[in-house]
Amino acid sequence: MSFFGLTDPWIIAAYVGCILCVVFCIWYSLKTRNDPEEEEEDD
Amino acid sequence: MTEGVDLTIFIAMTAVFIVITLLLGWYGYKNTANNQEFLLGRNKTGPVIIALSYGATFLSASAVIGFGGQSAVHGMTLLWLCFLNLFLGLIVAFLVFGGRTRRIGRRLGASTFADFLGKVYKSKGIRVFTAALILVMMPIYAAAVLKGGVNSLAVITGLTEYYNYILIGLSLIVAVYVVYGGIIAVMYNDAFQAAIMFIGMAVILIVTYCYFGGVTAGNSALENLWDASAFDLKSLGVAEGFNGWTSVADFGTKEWMTVVTTFLMGVGIGALTQPQLVVRYMSAKSDRDLNKSLIIGSIFMLVIVGSAYTVGSLTNVYFIDNYGLTSYQYITSIGLGTDFIIPEYILEIFKSVTFGDLFISLFLLSLICASISTISALMHTIGVAGGYDLYSVYRNRKYKAKGDSQSINLNRLFIVVFMILVVVYCYLMPKDIIAKATSVFMGITAAALLPAYFHSLYSKKPSRVAAIASIAVGSISYLFCALFINAGTCVFLPICQAITGSNVLFPGTAIAALDPLIIALPLSIIAMIIVLLCKRNDNEM
Numbered sequence: 121m122s123f124f125g126l127t128d129p130w131i132i133a134a135y136v137g138c139i140l141c142v143v144f145c146i147w148y149s150l151k152t153r154n155d156p157e158e159e160e161e162d163d
Numbered sequence: 164m165t166e167g168v169d170l171t172i173f174i175a176m177t178a179v180f181i182v183i184t185l186l187l188g189w190y191g192y193k194n195t196a197n198n199q200e201f202l203l204g205r206n207k208t209g210p211v212i213i214a215l216s217y218g219a220t221f222l223s224a225s226a227v228i229g230f231g232g233q234s235a236v237h238g239m240t241l242l243w244l245c246f247l248n249l250f251l252g253l254i255v256a257f258l259v260f261g262g263r264t265r266r267i268g269r270r271l272g273a274s275t276f277a278d279f280l281g282k283v284y285k286s287k288g289i290r291v292f293t294a295a296l297i298l299v300m301m302p303i304y305a306a307a308v309l310k311g312g313v314n315s316l317a318v319i320t321g322l323t324e325y326y327n328y329i330l331i332g333l334s335l336i337v338a339v340y341v342v343y344g345g346i347i348a349v350m351y352n353d354a355f356q357a358a359i360m361f362i363g364m365a366v367i368l369i370v371t372y373c374y375f376g377g378v379t380a381g382n383s384a385l386e387n388l389w390d391a392s393a394f395d396l397k398s399l400g401v402a403e404g405f406n407g408w409t410s411v412a413d414f415g416t417k418e419w420m421t422v423v424t425t426f427l428m429g430v431g432i433g434a435l436t437q438p439q440l441v442v443r444y445m446s447a448k449s450d451r452d453l454n455k456s457l458i459i460g461s462i463f464m465l466v467i468v469g470s471a472y473t474v475g476s477l478t479n480v481y482f483i484d485n486y487g488l489t490s491y492q493y494i495t496s497i498g499l500g501t502d503f504i505i506p507e508y509i510l511e512i513f514k515s516v517t518f519g520d521l522f523i524s525l526f527l528l529s530l531i532c533a534s535i536s537t538i539s540a541l542m543h544t545i546g547v548a549g550g551y552d553l554y555s556v557y558r559n560r561k562y563k564a565k566g567d568s569q570s571i572n573l574n575r576l577f578i579v580v581f582m583i584l585v586v587v588y589c590y591l592m593p594k595d596i597i598a599k600a601t602s603v604f605m606g607i608t609a610a611a612l613l614p615a616y617f618h619s620l621y622s623k624k625p626s627r628v629a630a631i632a633s634i635a636v637g638s639i640s641y642l643f644c645a646l647f648i649n650a651g652t653c654v655f656l657p658i659c660q661a662i663t664g665s666n667v668l669f670p671g672t673a674i675a676a677l678d679p680l681i682i683a684l685p686l687s688i689i690a691m692i693i694v695l696l697c698k699r700n701d702n703e704m
Contacts, residue, residue, distance in 0.1 A: 122379075124378045124379045124382050125378065125379040125380065125381070125382030125383035125384075125385075125386060126239070126382050126386065126409055127386065127409070128239075128409055128410040128411060130240070130243075130410075130411040131239045131240070131242060131409055131410065131411065134239070134240075134242035134243045134245070134246050135242060137243075137246040137249075137250070138242065138245050138246050138249055138465055138469060139465075141246065141249035141250050141253070141254060141461060141465075142249065142461040142462060142465050144254065145249075145253065145254065145457035145458055145460070145461035146457075146458050146461070148258075148454060148457060149454050149455050149456075149457045149458045150458075152451060152454040153451070153454070153455060155450075155451050155454075
């Protein structure tokens with residue numbers, strides 16, 4: 121299997137992992153953008 | 164060595180940059196009315212500034228040229244560090260640590276990381292230890308970052324004879340805006356510098372892949388370069404187990420140990436307990452703003468770090484095509500260290516590109532931005548560790564006073580004194596030190612403070628005894644491993660050499676390549692768990 125000329129699965133996984141992290145960050149930010157701003161209490 | 168950059172363009176760009184930097188410093192000065200604002204700003208920093216400031220502080224010249232150079236030597240395995248930066252350094256940092264730190268810190272009135280731990284655990288000792296750790300270790304890291312930036316700048320511009328002036332000039336610019344503008348100037352300048360870094364690194368990645376005929380063509384060329392029988396591993400700067408620049412090293416070998424435990428785990432985990440980054444959470448207006456900053460922060464990190472490590476590895480194709488030598492072989496053949504691989508490559512490749520001088524100047528400016536955005540945050544953290552944390556404890560003890568110091572000028576004095584110390588360190592440090600010094604600083608803070616920091620956020624009744632045990636075991640075991648076990652870090656203070664005659668206790672073995680954090684952090688966690696269990700048993704009896 122070749123991923124843009126790369127064949128080592130560990131290296132491919134590193135690139136895919138980076139992209140997934142960015143996708144997660146975008147998803148999470150959009151999901152919580154309308155959350156209320158009140159202060160939560162932490163014990 | 165290739166000729167330097169077109170100085171007219173570079174000086175013009177730098178002049179504009181300095182003016183904007185000082186203006187933002189002035190903006191910070193005008194908006195800093197008291198010590199609280201000097202430490203944390205006005206507690207209403209928006210998501211864009213937080214994201215860019217966090218990213219620019221996190222990713223110094225160390226990430227671009229230090230670890231970029233290491234990726235030229237060790238290959239694309241370093242992309243796992245990019246993943247860890249994103250996953251641990253951003254997602255876990257913001258979602259697991261950030262929100263709680265902001266809320267608890269605000270409730271307790273904490274203004275620094277040391278202050279936070281001290282107030283959560285109601286322990287002056289923990290506050291003093293954390294501040295002292297910052298004062299002792301952080302200047303070394305700051306010096307490594309400064310030295311890396313200045314070295315590259317001097318070499319690329321061809322102004323090596325002006326090294327001293329560049330070093331002192333950069334230090335002065337940082338000192339002026341940090342001293343006067345406090346955290347507001349630091350964070351706004353970070354954001355401005357982050358924007359320049361982003362453009363610079365994106366251009367470098369695009370030009371590199373265009374030069375090699377596209378992404379697939381570039382990666383394939385690098386993949387086809389490796390022929391185990393054609394290279395002597397020692398001449399490549401790698402250890403046994405190396406499988407080429409597009410493959411991960413064999414598990415458990417010296418090469419694997421070095422790359423995975425030192426570069427990946429050491430730096431990746433260490434990012435969670437960086438005092439200068441914790442302050443970014445505490446200055447946010449709300450948790451929602453912290454969450455919002457994830458979008459810009461993640462894209463920024465991916466572009467900066469991903470570009471540096473990808474381009475770093477691909478430099479091998481360029482140097483072999485043009486000189487018949489790998490990046491490491493080429494750079495050592497001209498008497499330079501791995502920190503110069505990326506700068507040298509950029510200098511060469513942009514000479515053949517339209518507007519090449521403009522792009523080289525942009526890269527240089529990115530490098531300056533990467534260096535001073537980190538140094539400014541470090542100097543601010545160092546200054547307040549001395550002028551706020553240590554002095555508050557000292558004053559309260561001596562004069563039986565209560566509360567924290569409100570002296571901005573004392574913070575400023577500490578910043579100036581330690582800036583001078585950092586400059587002195589720059590002259591004492593060996594070359595190729597950036598990545599190692601970064602790893603050591605991040606490693607010791609993680610080993611000493613990560614379990615205590617986590618416990619402070621997630622325990623209903625944080626145990627001071629458990630925190631102290633964890634901090635003590637983490638610090639001592641890290642120092643022992645750094646000085647007696649790891650061959651890379653023992654050079655900082657060759658005690659083992661003096662005692663045993665050998666640089667480390669197990670020379671030549673894979674253990675000598677094991678990062679101290681891999682031993683020290685589990686021990687620190689175990690110490691905390693044991694104490695917590697003992698306390699629980701005591702309570703039950």
